Amino acid sequence: MSLLTVRDLRVEFSTAAGVVTAVDGASFEIGAGETVALLGESGSGKSVTAQAVMGIVPRPAGRITGGSIEYDGRDLLAPGVAKGLRGREIAMVFQDPLSSLNPVFRVGAQIGEMFRRHRGASRREARAAALELMKRVGIPGASKRLDDYPHQFSGGMRQRVMIAMALALSPRLLIADEPTTALDVTVQAQIMDLLARLRAEEGMSLLLITHDLGVVAGVADRVVLMYAGRVVETGAVREVYEHTGHPYTAGLLGSVPVVDVSRERLIPIQGSPPDLLSLPSGCSFRPRCRYADALCAEQEPELRLLAGRPETHQAACHHPEGVRTDVVVRT
Template sequence: MALLSVRDLRVEFATSGGVVTAVDGASFEVGAGETVALLGESGSGKSVTAQAVMGIVPKPAGRVCGGSITYDDRDLLAPGVAKGLRGREIAMVFQDPLSSLNPVFRVGAQIGEMFRRHRGASRREARAAALDLMKRVGIPAASKRLDDYPHQFSGGMRQRVMIAMALALSPRLLIADEPTTALDVTVQAQIMDLLARLQAEEGMSLVLITHDLGVVAGVADRVILMYAGRVVETGPLREVYEHSGHPYTSGLMASIPELEGPRERLVPIQGSPPDLLALPSGCSFRPRCRYADEQCAEVEPVLRQLPDRPSTHQAACHHPEGVLTDVH
């Protein structure tokens, strides 16, 4: 049974140019103890989907206008439900830790506040709990850094602080939105290893949101590719990486540098993500796709099982046979 279930989710934003559908019918599940990667270019709807799950879609411009989100059989779209579960059951690590941390409060006090507000801990108890969490997430000399301010930490250490705050109340589901953006490659690997270790220790479910397929390669159990607010491919990580059946996925794969073997020029995806105010008819990826034909211009593809692949591997493409043959 799924811990988190998203069905036909639609999220709209009112803009000066018109109404933008940022998430357009997205559906997926996250099982208990599972790590799922939500992938796609900027503007694909990944972060907005996470905001909808957390109940923090910016208002009044944004609103969930369709679909359902359930967590452990509870309706997260019902008034007050998401707010009541936020932090205790579902936690989120945001992309920019510096803007998420309060610059005028010491780090130890900010972590400890979670225990004081939600668990009724005393100042001493909260400080001890904060110290324990800082040690768990690998902050060196944690006892000496409790009273430092956010600006005194490096980007990677600030992200560890954010992870510590997210874990404070032992959530069952952790959403990490671009947790390694703006970090160098070595620190990226450290943060991903940390998240994988904590996920295993806590037995929690983990949703990783990123545009970088390489970052989650050794961490995720399953991947979900989004494009123009829609899910275009989903399946077990290795299956999708080795037998991608959507031209968007194969294009993203071709842009990942290989660490072994001869050096080859990376192949970018031609064109740019579509204007959500003026989506093309049929398949949204059509203007960038070399397989596109009249059917792609007239009929929006739906998720379906890829030919000769496991039933859990699905793609929304009219010509997956061509992608599988051409790429693999």
């Protein structure tokens, strides 16, 4: 049973140059206790999709113009519903903890504020709860660091503070938007391991947003690939990685370094993401695709099941049978 269901979501932004469709008909589901990775390059619509789920699409420029978002049977697009669930049922970890944390308040007070505001805890109770959360997310010497300010923490420790704040009210769905951005590879692994452990302990669902397929290879149950605001491939992580059905996915995999696989060089995707104000005709990925032909220029491919693959594996490509990758990503 799905905890979160997004159907044909469409989000637009008004700009000086015109109306930009940042999310164009995106659909996916997250089951109870499941980890889903939302993947794609910058500008593909990942973070805007998460903002729509949280009910925090920037206004007045941004607006949801179509589709539906349901959480546990409740319509998140109905007035006041998302606001009532935010923090308690659905929480979010943002990609830049330094800008998300208030620089003039001590971290213990910022974590404790969740308990004071939502559960009516006293200062002493909130402080004790904040200390337990800091210990739980692995902050060394937590009792001594309660009264430190955000700038006194490293990037990885600040992200742990953000995760502690998100977990304060025991949400059933945690959205992590680029949680390992600007962290070195060792700290990235620690943060991903932490999220996986907390998900298992809490039994919560996890939506991971990232551009790095390698980061989520051993953590996610399913992946959803987005390009130019559209979902172009989705399926179980191992299935998608080993039997890629879209050239965009193959290109992202080709850009991932793997230490125990012999390759002369990485294989980057040629070209740049399209201008959302003037998308190419047909398939949006066509100008960067080595498999493109006349059909790709005339007709936008629909997301469909791949022949001979599990029912959960879908791709929006006219020629999925021709897509090949020699890349191995450890899952």
